Amino acid sequence: MTHDDTLSRRDILKKTFALGSGVFLCTFAVKAAKGESPDPTPAPKGAGDPTGSYKLPNGYEPSAHYYGYGIDLDKCIGCTRCVDACKTENSVSRTEPNFRTWVERYVIRDDDTLEVCSPKGGLDPYPAIEDPGSVAKSFFVPKMCAHCERSPCEQVCPVGATLKSPDGVVLIDKKYCIGCGYCIQACPYGCRYFDESTRTAGKCTLCYHRITRGLRPACAEICPTGARVFGDLREKDGPLAKFLREHRVQVLKPHMGTRPKLYYHNLDKEVR
Amino acid sequence: MPRYLVRLIIIFVLGAVAVLAIRQFMVPASFYQLGHYRASVLPEVAAQEPVYAGHAACEECHGDVLEVKEKGRHTGLSCEVCHGAAATHAADPSSTKPFTELDRSFCLVCHEKNISRPAGFPMVDGLAHNIKEDCRKCHKPHSPSPNKGEEK
Amino acid sequence: MHEAAYAFTGYIYPNEAKLLWSVLIVLYPYITGLVAGAFILASLLSVFRVKAVHPTYRLALLTSLSFLLVATLPLLAHLGHPERSFEIFVTPHTSSAMAMFGFVYAWYLMLVLCVEIWFEYRADMVRWAGECKGLKRLIYRIITLWDDDTSPRSVQMDHKIAYAVTVIGIPSAFLLHGYVGFIFGSVKANPYWASVLMPVVFLFSAIVSGIALVLLLYQVTAHLRWKKADMACLDTVGRYLLYALIVDFALEGLDVIHRIYVAEESFDILSLMVTGKLFLTLVIAQVLLGGLVPMLALASTLVFRIPDKTRQWLYVVVSLLVLQGIFFMRWNVVIGGQLFSKSLLGFTTYKLDIAGREGAMVALIIMGLPFIILTVLTWLLPPWVDNDAAPGDHGATDKPEAAAVPAQASAK
Incomplete structure (x- = not known):
């Protein structure tokens, strides 16, 4: 090996390096030409509202809303029309164990034994209660995503495919989700599932396509007794604000620190 | 410094530059616009057609x-x-x-x-x-x- | 109807009917643990200059690399969209424990393990490049970056850099596996996983499994090469295995005692699970066969005089027991953590399929791959140190084809 050889090779290396840096700088130039900042960083929290100007094509402004949901258990009759409506509205599989909402039936006996069931989320008939004489109390509890303020599912998503929209809805980017399932493990309420049809996670969207059109979510629309109350927490005279004002409410698993925005009235201690 | 060490360092620097350059092209356009997600997911989800008229x-x-x-x-x-x-x-x-x-x-x-x-x-x-x-x-x-x- | 397809008892949330993380996710912490464990064994002994275990140093490094190369495979095979996995590097979500995987992995593979092996072997590779012909020579040439510098000064520099990388490598290996434990330990929704001890327990069980693997591989490779294993080395590694086992056992015991004492709301369902569905894999496979028996066996080598031959067999059996025990430890964490409902009212079941994307066959193939990679690596970078070779000449190889090479080289 001669010394000259090495030098020429070193030259090649130098040129390669220059070329590489050139490509790198070009990418910045291309990005700049496209009008994008090369290393965009989210605007700092608290410094105004960074999402303020963002609007959907139909003029809907996400940051003007902040949604929540109330369920009055005194009114739920367990008809499970909501479970059915959700499947219809969002084309959720009726064969896979995929539920964006479901209704549980609790039976508490005089001797404090607890029986809980939700056959096929409530789409199948609830089994007849044996020995009704020994039942201390029995009731239905609809469940769905609580669109938590501190959502653990959004926290653990490795790529940013689960997001909290500016209007407080936890959504999944099905084009970006890698299908790792970490969010499904992280949800304390079992509200997420693995959707075989897209091979991504799936969950309640609070019928985002409806609420951005001024409609109620399908489950709230279809609830015959008014047990399900959908509303905007910012709307001080709206249905949810009224519900929260007039009822004492509770959330599920408050010790998880997830700050759910699904408020139950008259929740029993046995419900988890 | 021995030549092999110089070459090794150059390889690592080139690798790092390449990774950063590729990343620039891979980040979706609307990412980071509203937060750590593609902002275009909002209109995409909202585009679904309602089945219940209301x-x-x-x-x-x-x-x-x-x-x-x-x-x-x-x-x-x-x-x-x-x-x-x-x-x-x-x-x-x-x-x-x-x-x-x-x-x-x-x-x-x-x-x-x-x-x-x-x-x-x-x-x-x-x-x-x-x-x-x-x-x-x-x-x-x-x-x-x-x-x-x-x-x- | 999913009730017919998925068996469960009690009440589970309807979305929990299908157990999500399969045997492949069991393999992931298992393999990563072997990587970290083998590396920590090699590094600690190198940093503290434990002479007796020198024969295992290079073998441990290569073992670590072989397993690290396949560590991502079970994850990729499990993803719903493996083709999107690059997103973890492109837009890592900083609040996600899993997103950090890309960086920890890249750091450990590229900057620690590969660099350490490169500096450890560089001078030898330059020598082998001169001794070999054809493909092997070309490979050595490429890896050594076309520089045949073996001056004492640069060799000394190699040693210094390798040492520095080792020192950085130890905390990196701790990070790699502690982080895997954190992936589970940080899931507050799951009372079986959520524990601050999880990363520490994962780390020590990783060290245990790594030491056991190197102990086993060293004996198997010695046997395959018709060489006598160095008993002093075996005894020393065996002693370290015992120490690691004791620490690991104590930590896991502490976790159990804490759970029993504080008896949170999840306690009833978890104790039902541990004494029921997990009895075989946890109490028998993990604690008894994977913990207590190996500890007693290893302790007996310290107390009694056991003949070399018997002791060697004992080390083989102990390594195998420990390796299966740690496998079931991962199994119990990953599968066990999903068997009970987060409603704390019932259980689902997990049935390991033979075929299929996440079946036993795929798992076995993934577990076999590191050994194939290791075979190739030992062909390319012989790690053998034999008693009959001069001490310090740790590049010496006794492979027939390699032994023939110097003759050819000198004839040229």
Whole structure:
């Protein structure tokens, strides 16, 4: 090996390096030409509202809303029309164990034994209660995503495919989700599932396509007794604000620190 | 510094530069715009077409029925609770008609006696209450009254 | 109807009917643990200059690399969209424990393990490049970056850099596996996983499994090469295995005692699970066969005089027991953590399929791959140190084809 050889090779290396840096700088130039900042960083929290100007094509402004949901258990009759409506509205599989909402039936006996069931989320008939004489109390509890303020599912998503929209809805980017399932493990309420049809996670969207059109979510629309109350927490005279004002409410698993925005009235201690 | 060390360092620097350069191209356009996600996911999710038209859509054409309904016990109910999802009908009324032939079993979905249901909700024992009759014979679905027709 | 397809008892949330993380996710912490464990064994002994275990140093490094190369495979095979996995590097979500995987992995593979092996072997590779012909020569040439510098100064520099990388490598290996434990330990929704001890327990069980693997591989490779294993080395590694086992056992015991004492709301369902569905894999496979028996066996080598031959067999059996025990430890964490409902009212079941994307066959193939890679690596970078070779000449190889090479080289 001669010394000259090495030098020429070193030259090649130098040129390669220059070329590489050139490509790198070009990418910045291309990005700049496209009008994008090369290393965009989210605007700092608290410094105004960074999402303020963002609007959907139909003029809907996400940051003007902040949604929540109330369920009055005194009114739920367990008809499970909501479970059915959700499947219809969002084309959720009726064969896979995929539920964006479901209704549980609790039976508490005089001797404090607890029986809980939700056959096929409530789409199948609830089994007849044996020995009704020994039942201390029995009731239905609809469940769905609580669109938590501190959502653990959004926290653990490795790529940013689960997001909290500016209007407080936890959504999944099905084009970006890698299908790792970490969010499904992280949800304390079992509200997420693995959707075989897209091979991504799936969950309640609070019928985002409806609420951005001024409609109620399908489950709230279809609830015959008014047990399900959908509303905007910012709307001080709206249905949810009224519900929260007039009822004492509770959330599920408050010790998880997830700050759910699904408020139950008259929740029993046995419900988890 | 030995030559091999210089070369090794150059390789690592080149690798790092390449990774950073490739990353620039891989980040989706609307990422970071609203947060750590693609902002375009919001219009994408919102683009889904509703299947249930919503109560306001029914009101546009069926004001007469709603006037009756407002006076009865079913006032809070959406039309689509009983008549089914009707977005296609609302978009083009002649295309499909929501079903209207609702039988006894459908009424019992909500009104069957069930100890898990809140007390005070109007319920009947489906196996004992005028078992052969169509509910609509006594109760008007658009303005039902619980006491009408009750013989007990 | 999913009730027919998925068996469960009690009440579970309807979305929990299908157990999500399969045997492949069991393999992931298992393999990563072997990587970290083997590396920590090699590094600690190198940093603290434990002479007796020198024969295992290079073998441990290569073992670590072989397993690290396949560590991502079970994850990729499990993803719903493996083709999107690059997103973890492109837009890592900083609040996600899993997103950090890309960086920890890249750091450990590229900057620690590969660099350490490169500096450890560089001078030898330059020598082998001169001794070999054809493909092997070309490979050595490429890896050594076309520089045949073996001056004492640069060799000394190699040693210094390798030492520095080792020192950085130890906390990196701790990070790699502690982080895997954190992936589970940080899931507050799951009371079986959520524990601050999880990363520490994962780390020590990783060290245990790594030591056991190197102990086993050293004996198997010695046997395959018709060489006598160095008993002093075996005894020393065995002693370290015992120490690691004791620490690991104590930590896991602490976790159990803490759970029993504080008896949170999840306690009833978890104790039902541990004494029921997990009895075989946890109490028998993990604690008894994978913990207590190996500890007693290893302790007996310290107390009693056991003949070399018997002791060697004992080390083989102990390594195998420990390796299966740690496998079931991962199994119990990953599968066990999903068997009970987050409603704390019932259980689902997990059935390991034979075929299929996440079946036993795929798992076995993934577990076999590191050994194939290791075979190739030992062909390229012989790690053998034999008693009959001069001490310090740790590049010496006794492979027939390699032994023939110097003759050819000198003839040229």
